[in-house]
Amino acid sequence: MTIHGIRFRQSGGVTGLVRGCELGSADLTASDRSALERHAAKAGGTESSAAPGAYDRVVYELFVQTDTGTRRLQFDETSLPADLADLVDRLVRKAHPVKP
């Protein structure tokens, strides 16, 4: 699977703010790529995880652009896999306000 880039969106939390950014292929490290490939390859390319019974958690969505289409990954802040934590942290820092 070839990854061309990712579109990131952060939403939820009690603040309800929607922020986002994009990252090109050149900005991804080798470990970013292998983690994204692994998660994007799962269950039809859509991975979603959230803690039940928990409210106002921040939600992260990663739209992974690949040579076979866009795969959507979704996590909340407590279910974020460790191998995506550094990437999401960089995306959170780069993100700016966007329309939902």
Next chain:
Amino acid sequence: MSCCRDPINCILPPYILDRLAESSDAEVRRQAIENIARSAALRATRNVLAQMPAMAALPSPARKKHRLVYDMRHRGSSFLPGRLVRREGEPRSKDPAVNEAYNYAGVTYDFYSKLFDRNSLDDRGMSLVSSVHLGRGYNNAFWNGEQMAYGDGDGTIFVRFTKSLDVVGHELTHGVVTHTSNLDYRNESGALNEHFADVFGSLIKQWKKKQSAAKADWLIGADVLVPSSTARALRTFKNEPAYENDPNLGTDPQPKHLKDKYTGGADSGGVHINSGIPNHAFFRVATTLGGSAWTKAGRIWYQTLLALTSTSNFLSMVEMTQRTASALFGSGSAEEKAVIKAWQAVGF
């Protein structure tokens, strides 16, 4: 900004744990197997608690107001609740976040007790557990199914989240929702969950300040913004944006009419976005009826919260508030008419 900076707060992917469980190193193998068991137990516990919230409630010793405040000392949420720093009846702390969490939990308890004869979030006197100083520069507060947790804010966009009584009331009301209708946290039912948290968060503040519906600011989270912010609040019940073209916040995405309802997948189907529609309807009911918003509009909404189910949607809400207004104040009453007109004004 991310709570997950703390690596222990993030869950190791199962495939790595599986690989480690087959390690030739006995100690690595033992730790991996323990981790797998702990993760599975945690997932199972969370799933059970989501279905049976009463199991998560920590009963208070005397089944009455009982507050516990913990200090997270900037650690991640896997360390909740943290170190106990103030319990019911103990003197003030030197830490303002501890005192705010304690005092505002008390105001919220008194609000539900005096106005609705409700004994804590579960109506069975559960302890109100709050943890402050979660993470570093953490821009959020949440209800995790068992307790409240508050970040300190990054100091650039937000300050500490205990500072707003309406935010504390919002988080605690998520607990009341959990123990009543338990509205599913996605799409319209999730937007209603957020709506009730905002409504009672605002009413708790109005009640504490003894404000009429006409005098109230109808804002959520005004006190958690840094003083230099161009935003007035996180949300407003009025038909106007709470912020516009703010460099950090952008433009308030909340619709105030059904025709503008958000239909995308962000924010669990727009739970913090589409709550703007019922929020504005509530504002219209309260300001039409006048006086204190908690006496009539609040009563209708509280009884409605008790009557809804986990899958209720906007239409169920419209029907139930009309039915409740009629039952409480009479068919054809001014209260019932105000409810009908308010929902019509937002597109129903």
